[in-house]
Amino acid sequence: MALTEPQSRNLNLLASSPQLPSVKACCHTTTDAGAGPEAPVVALVGAPNTGKSTLFNALTGARVTMGNWPGTTVEVSRGVWKATRSAASCTCAECTCDPDEKRLELTLIDLPGAYSLDPHSPDEDLTRELLVGVPVAERPDLCVVACDASRLANSLYLVAQLREQGVAMLVALTMLDVAAKRGVQIDTVALSAALGCPVIGIDPRRRAGLEALAGAVGEALGEAAPTPRRRPDTSDELELDDDRFGWIAAAVEAGTSAPSEQPRTWSDRVDRWVTAPVLGPLIFLGVMWMVFQITTVVAAPLQDLLDGLFTGPVSAGATWLLGAIGLGGTWVEGLVVDGLIAGVGMLLTFVPLMTLMFVLLALLEDSGYLARAAVVADRLMRSIGLPGRAFLPLIVGFGCNVPAISATRILPGARQRVLTALLVPFTSCTARLTVFVMLGTIFFGEYAGTAVFVMYVISIHLVVLAGLVLRRTLWRTMGTEPLIIDLPAYQRPTLRLTASVAWLRLKGFLQTASGIIVATVAAVWLLQSIPVQAGEAFGEVPVQDSVYGVAAQAVAPVFAPAGFGSWETASTLAVGFVAKEAVISSWAQTYAVADPDGGAPGALGTAVLNSFTESSGGHPVPAALAFMVFLLAYTPCVATVAAQWREIGPRWTLFGIGMQLVTAWVLAVAVFQVGRLFW
Amino acid sequence: MSAGPLSLVLAEVEAGTPTLTQMARNCGLDEEVVRAAVEHLVRAGRIETRELSVGCPPSGCGGCPLAAEGEGCGRPDVLQGRRPGLVLLSLARRVA
Numbered sequence: 001m002a003l004t005e006p007q008s009r010n011l012n013l014l015a016s017s018p019q020l021p022s023v024k025a026c027c028h029t030t031t032d033a034g035a036g037p038e039a040p041v042v043a044l045v046g047a048p049n050t051g052k053s054t055l056f057n058a059l060t061g062a063r064v065t066m067g068n069w070p071g072t073t074v075e076v077s078r079g080v081w082k083a084t085r086s087a088a089s090c091t092c093a094e095c096t097c098d099p100d101e102k103r104l105e106l107t108l109i110d111l112p113g114a115y116s117l118d119p120h121s122p123d124e125d126l127t128r129e130l131l132v133g134v135p136v137a138e139r140p141d142l143c144v145v146a147c148d149a150s151r152l153a154n155s156l157y158l159v160a161q162l163r164e165q166g167v168a169m170l171v172a173l174t175m176l177d178v179a180a181k182r183g184v185q186i187d188t189v190a191l192s193a194a195l196g197c198p199v200i201g202i203d204p205r206r207r208a209g210l211e212a213l214a215g216a217v218g219e220a221l222g223e224a225a226p227t228p229r230r231r232p233d234t235s236d237e238l239e240l241d242d243d244r245f246g247w248i249a250a251a252v253e254a255g256t257s258a259p260s261e262q263p264r265t266w267s268d269r270v271d272r273w274v275t276a277p278v279l280g281p282l283i284f285l286g287v288m289w290m291v292f293q294i295t296t297v298v299a300a301p302l303q304d305l306l307d308g309l310f311t312g313p314v315s316a317g318a319t320w321l322l323g324a325i326g327l328g329g330t331w332v333e334g335l336v337v338d339g340l341i342a343g344v345g346m347l348l349t350f351v352p353l354m355t356l357m358f359v360l361l362a363l364l365e366d367s368g369y370l371a372r373a374a375v376v377a378d379r380l381m382r383s384i385g386l387p388g389r390a391f392l393p394l395i396v397g398f399g400c401n402v403p404a405i406s407a408t409r410i411l412p413g414a415r416q417r418v419l420t421a422l423l424v425p426f427t428s429c430t431a432r433l434t435v436f437v438m439l440g441t442i443f444f445g446e447y448a449g450t451a452v453f454v455m456y457v458i459s460i461h462l463v464v465l466a467g468l469v470l471r472r473t474l475w476r477t478m479g480t481e482p483l484i485i486d487l488p489a490y491q492r493p494t495l496r497l498t499a500s501v502a503w504l505r506l507k508g509f510l511q512t513a514s515g516i517i518v519a520t521v522a523a524v525w526l527l528q529s530i531p532v533q534a535g536e537a538f539g540e541v542p543v544q545d546s547v548y549g550v551a552a553q554a555v556a557p558v559f560a561p562a563g564f565g566s567w568e569t570a571s572t573l574a575v576g577f578v579a580k581e582a583v584i585s586s587w588a589q590t591y592a593v594a595d596p597d598g599g600a601p602g603a604l605g606t607a608v609l610n611s612f613t614e615s616s617g618g619h620p621v622p623a624a625l626a627f628m629v630f631l632l633a634y635t636p637c638v639a640t641v642a643a644q645w646r647e648i649g650p651r652w653t654l655f656g657i658g659m660q661l662v663t664a665w666v667l668a669v670a671v672f673q674v675g676r677l678f679w
Numbered sequence: 680m681s682a683g684p685l686s687l688v689l690a691e692v693e694a695g696t697p698t699l700t701q702m703a704r705n706c707g708l709d710e711e712v713v714r715a716a717v718e719h720l721v722r723a724g725r726i727e728t729r730e731l732s733v734g735c736p737p738s739g740c741g742g743c744p745l746a747a748e749g750e751g752c753g754r755p756d757v758l759q760g761r762r763p764g765l766v767l768l769s770l771a772r773r774v775a
Contacts, residue, residue, distance in 0.1 A: 115719075115722060116719075116722070118722075118723075120722060151711065151714075151715070152711060153709065153711045153712040153714070153715035153716075154711070154714065154715040154718060156715075157715070157719060237723070238685060238686065238725075239683075241683075241685050241719065241723070242682070242683025242684065242685045242686050243683060245683055245684040245685050245712070245715075245716055245719070246683045246684060248684075248712065248715070249684050249708060249709065249712045252709055252711065252712055253709065256709075258709075268700070271698075271700075275698070375698065
């Protein structure tokens with residue numbers, strides 16, 4: 001067999017490479033041992049992760065980086081491919097040498113990974129330049145395009161473009177085993193006919209198919225370059241790409257065979273249910289109910305244990321220690337025992353609960369379920385005319401409102417950003433969760449989990465209703481943004497990842513909360529220590545006569561129609577404006593200062609229950625529910641306000657605060673007034 | 680002339696088809712072709728992708744990847760070893 005004269009001997013970018021031995025291009029050519037300037041140059045091209053580098057290593061034995069990371073092949077590698085063709089692949093009519101020793105020595109260059117000839121990176125630019133940018137005489141003699149059989153369509157775009165250029169080429173098909181596992185069989189003959197170039201199935205990791213590849217390369221080098229594939233006479237990019245993808249789709253259809261009925265994976269079967277229009281939301285609600293139920297039921301004993309620890313030994317120890325150093329009965333004891341230990345200690349009792357919550361959410365996320373929940377949420381958003389993409393910041397809002405406000409930046413329109421930023425505060429963040437759990441435990445006992453779940457349902461309804469009202473009043477002309485979600489397959493959650501994500505979130509919660517708690521405890525303590533009337537000493541004034549108590553008493557009547565018009569409760573709402581994490585600590589602080597001897601485990605719950613019973617005229621349950629609704633709907637925290645200020649400006653921020661306060665008050669009053677008829 | 684695979688996929692995105700599987704069914708295309716088409720449209724800048732995270736970042740809320748590109752949950756050190764998660768694709772506005 002006579003080979004055509006190699007066209008390229010001096011690729012500019014390879015000029016500095018070490019000189020290689022002289023050519024031995026066919027079993028009839030020189031007996032020189034190595035490839036040299038006359039050796040045919042074969043370029044190995046393909047998209048990243050198609051096994052191109054592995055193939056290069058298998059063919060040349062060169063020590064180059066192998067890996068799965070996109071873009072590993074960042075520089076041109078060159079090697080000598082001492083190919084041994086199988087006897088059957090030699091078509092030389094006058095061959096006299098031993099068929100088993102038919103050797104083919106080539107210069108093999110490994111070009112940077114490229115999806116296409118449309119460069120999006122310097123690597124791709126280089127590949128394009130070497131394949132079609134330089135004069136024909138300087139181009140490789142043959143291109144071997146590595147294509148991933150398991151992602152065939154993705155690999156074929158480059159093939160389509162090379163075929164349009166009339167480049168001499170063949171396709172080396174890798175990952176056939178992966179494709180087979182997915183039930184996809186490749187017919188290389190049919191695929192070859194569809195692509196208009198030879199197709200060879202190989203497995204470079206097991207060095208399988210390399211002789212057949214060598215044979216095909218030898219044959220291709222001896223043939224003229226194929227006629228370029230015709231493309232539409234247009235300069236429209238989309239039309240050109242559409243034509244290529246039409247060609248790709250036809251090749252995939254011709255060259256691959258999948259079972260007539262695609263095997264439904266269990267993931268597909270589960271998805272049919274969990275993303276169904278009606279059942280999907282119900283399943284989502286059921287899952288979230290279980291999360292809250294498990295959280296509250298399992299964490300409750302641990303919470304009680306920690307409560308007993310802080311109200312008992314820790315407080316007693318601190319009191320004893322302060323007494324021993326002569327600070328007993330002073331304002332320092334008040335600050336440390338009734339302030340820091342009562343406030344911070346109360347927050348720490350929620351650590352088991354938050355840990356469990358974060359673990360469960362991490363499990364849902366890692367398993368892939370939350371992705372399905374996002375599909376359900378997106379569908380809901382669009383069905384009521386809200387921008388589909390808005391679901392994302394809103395979902396983030398259930399973790400923390402502040403990043404959710406920042407996340408509104410993903411929305412393309414200013415109106416959508418403002419609308420979503422106004423809705424985010426209605427999503428129930430984890431800081432509010434602690435208060436809900438506490439009140440749920442006090443007022444609803446074993447149904448605490450359900451009570452918390454109901455608050456989340458109310459939260460979702462608030463978002464939807466407020467969104468609808470705003471859309472129908474302020475932003476009637478706002479368009480919707482389409483989106484699709486690529487659902488990852490379900491997977492078994494890993495312990496490492498779940499633990500890591502849960503720990504990171506718990507740490508973040510504690511870091512944020514502890515800083516806020518200590519600061520607000522100090523501020524509340526200061527306000528509770530300053531007497532309003534002359535003649536009373538700093539730090540020795542009854543709370544109700546302090547600046548804190550008097551201010552709270554002035555505000556409290558506003559909440560009387562909602563059933564929680566006591567000053568102790570009203571004051572926590574003011575503290576809650578700073579951060580919801582501080583609501584419980586300020587409560588604990590207020591009752592600890594008011595009744596320093598009442599620090600028994602569960603004493604705070606009793607005090608809160610008595611307060612609600614008194615302020616509601618004997619209807620504590622609807623009053624507590626109304627308080628929870630108010631807490632849910634009014635301004636989440638100053639950090640959220642600051643984020644809104646930054647993202648949507650002062651005017652809309654103030655509008656939002658007003659809207660939240662009005663909504664919260666109206667809903668709380670409605671809940672109490674209706675609820676008192678039943679409870 | 681009938682629309683090609685890319686045009687069909689773009690139309691599905693615009694129509695709000697939520698998953699690639701459903702898109703493939705609607706278009707009568709192999710799902711792998713649809714996936715390749717979407718990836719190509721992403722590379723061509725006609726569709727935007729964004730990895731989603733449902734929780735908030737531990738390092739503070741301002742570092743959320745949804746708020747700042749390349750930071751927060753999306754930081755490589757946080758994502759290291761993480762499995763592929765939820766990816767949102769949306770139609771990009773292109774200047775002709």
